[in-house]
Amino acid sequence: MSKNYTSLISELREKLKKCSSLHDIANIKSFYLGKNGIVSIEFNELKNASIDEKKELGKSLNILKNQVQELISLKLSQAQETKDVDYPIDVTLPGKNISSGSRHPISITINQITSILGKYGFTSVSGIEIEDEFHNFEALNIPDTHPARDMHDTFYVSDNKLLRTHTSSVQIRSMLSNKAPLKIMTPGKVYRCDSDPTHSPMFHQIEGLCIDKDINFCHLKGVLTNFITEFFGRDMEIRFRPSYFPFTEPSAELDIKFRGKWLEVLGCGMVHPNVLTNVKINFKNFSGFAFGLGIERLAMLKYDIVDLRMFYENDISFLSQFKGLK
């Protein structure tokens, strides 16, 4: 036996339409769905029904119950949304204690570089800044009388102590203490006796070194071309050209085409056999490549910074522009 509850439902709809306050809706809810509500009363009929009828009736009663619940809860949620509030919150007011902290663009650039090189298997190593002539020059195949020392205007703090002119000294120390194979990157501060709008007496460098069996020039190119693409986030026009460093042979410089002009961004090459000998690695068994680049240079290109001095003035208005970068 099925029963038609259409009139009951339409009556409910009418009642709901007429009321608006949460209180009224609550009353309607208990009138229909309460312990002794209309729906419960209808359910009582089940007791009197035969087994066959029970099946049919049960089904339609459940549909009724669901329908009633649905209608009431819909009305309730509508009413809640439109509930009057004395002072609605103004979500456009400022948030509290907003942090405007930021990493320094140099650190951000170092992090970006080390995370790319890290993927290629390079591990970060740091070292001392006040070095001796052996680790900064001699071990790197730069004898005292060599004109190449002109490329490094060196700050001295005593007769044989100097401020490192490159982080290659860290590579020397790493090779001496860890032997081959190794794959390291050495970010850090370096110093040269030079100051003008494009040179700073202190700046940052990162160098990479890979020593293993059967490392050749194509591997050097592989790391650097991929690195440049990843760092700038797009394919860049690049070129390698022969250059000269006492510690690499062959030596190269990598230029990128930037706004129509070739810009030198890094120096690199295959580690010179004399350097390997100086750190007691047999160049007959191992070969390697090395590269070094200036962090400021890359940061300037990436962030359109034109004045090198901005990096060390630490004006908060400059620094906070790098908010959100890591």
Place this chain on the structure above:
Amino acid sequence: MKISLNWLKEYVPDIKKNDIFIEELTSLGLEVSSQVKIKKDTIIDIDMTPNRADCLSILGVARDISPLYKKKICLPKSIKLIKAKNNIFSMIERGISPSYSVLSIQNIDNSIPTPEFMKQRLTGSGIKTVNFIVDVLNYVMLENGQPMHAFDKDKFNGPISVRFAKKNEKMSALDGQVYRLTTDTPVISDSKNPQAIAGIIGSGDTAVSVNSKNIFIESAYFTPTIIRRSSKNFRLQTDASYRFERGVDPLLNKYALERVLFILKEHTKVGNYSLSHSSVPKVAKHIGNSISVESDLFQRSLGVKITNSFIMQTLKYLGFNPKKNKSSFVVKVPSHRFDIQLPQDLVEEVARVYGYNNFKSVLAVNSFNNIQAKSDKNDYYSDLLVARGYNETISFSFIPSDGQINHMQKSQIIKIINPISEDKSEMRGSMINSILSTCGYNFSRNNNNLKIFESGKTYKKHRDGKVTEENILAGAISGINSEQNLKTDQNELSFFDLKGDLISMLPNLSFEANDNIKYISKTCQAVIKQNNQIIGYCGEPSSSLCQQYSIKNKVYYYELMMDKIIHIDNVKYKKISVFPKIKRDLTILVDNKILASEIIDAVERKLFNYMINSKINDIFYNKAEFGKDKKSITVEFIFQDSLRTLIDNQVNVEMEKITNLLMSKYKAIIRT
């Protein structure tokens, strides 16, 4: 080096387009950094690396590019000279000049004007025209790389000596300067006085003028290291010294004179002439050396198979006279190449002619590495500080002279022997100067709300002369908590903001009053400890130091010794109790001198059952009510059991124990 492109083209006749040619030069390692059109010519500027002295001339550049055009260069015309029986040298110090030539010419007419094309090429290369003879010498230097010097023989007393200067000798040079010579200055002298600092500059006294009739033209090979030392001593670099210190072809000096003679005779009246030449058997170490290169070294180093014929061709044009054996190439080092010593050097020669851009790029990532990656402590703490609103700064490691004399021992300060300026003449011994300098800079630009940090090194010298470097993370706060906050939410930053930030970064820190750091004020100074080890200091910078940086704003400073910090990189999970917590407050009145930390230490949790935490909840002073030497402290206690729900009575018993302890130990008066 600036040179005329048209001139260069005379020796590389197949050049099609300037742009392509310039790219070719760059791809060989002779980077053209700029080009300027002058009339029908183009002057190109080549950035020459210090190893390529052989390319400091038109012929040198032409020779270097000849493998690309597969044409051997022809030397320009000259007049063969034969060494005279009697030379005009009284002595030649071999250490200075292993090969020395002089052409003496009589009755030359030097009053004629220098030909226009020659003048143009000289000025294009940045060389001033002087008079005909001097111009010809410079012209030939640009052409083949041999610097030469002419003396007026009629002003030159007696024979020529090449020697080191004697004590107290002086020379007034062509540039108008008087140089005081030392015993390691190489000079060319007549029988009385030095007439030139060898390889660098001549004397004004014997210089050739338009009226000179009889002359000496000196053309020599000078030992590069000696010229370099002398040029450095006098801080004087000339076109000649620039070439000599890098290495002029030791076998070139005689030919250069032959070429000069040809040009002189072409343009002016020349009388009798004779050549004096003196040379040791082996003029320079590299001459005559041969190098054997295993054939497979090229592929092993370069990663690409390069044909034997390409290697042979390349080395032939560059002057290496290569021979191929079964498994190797044998080459003779040419006299103009000082930079070729090892097989690897020849690999570079072949590679640059092959073109660096023609090699593949191969990314090999998975190689074994003897050095394992470590987590970067600095980076980790930096990020935590940034999240709490700090801006990272980076300052110079240098500070002004005497900037730290008040807080460091003089013997510890590292001074730079050759500073770039007075304000960058000492290495910082602590971070305080860097941090305050950054604060001062920002305050003067009205950036008054600061939260900054810098991680960097400090440098100290020790009694035994040893130098140490320490990794420090330092910073400062000043101003209000956040500018963006509404007025009602703004607060002046205090010592406790700083402390809060530090504890958020490193949870297990403790702070104790301190007064032994000179650059921090005695009245607001704390030592920072981790597990009872000192790891840093904080507080207000001393007023004298603030004055030094013109700082009037209130600043709180901190510094942490990164190498001493124990980085927490592991924890062990503790079981969490599911039973409810009970919270109790206790307000007591104690003597002002009793520190908050003493109270918390006294009620240490292991002394009492169920107590899992205690903290200072409130503190206030009220002179009228408590008197000026008492303060009111509220401590909050949390109790919880891991096995069952606590009942009030259990907690009451513990609270009574606590109260009794505080009353007996600190004469606390209970206020609630």
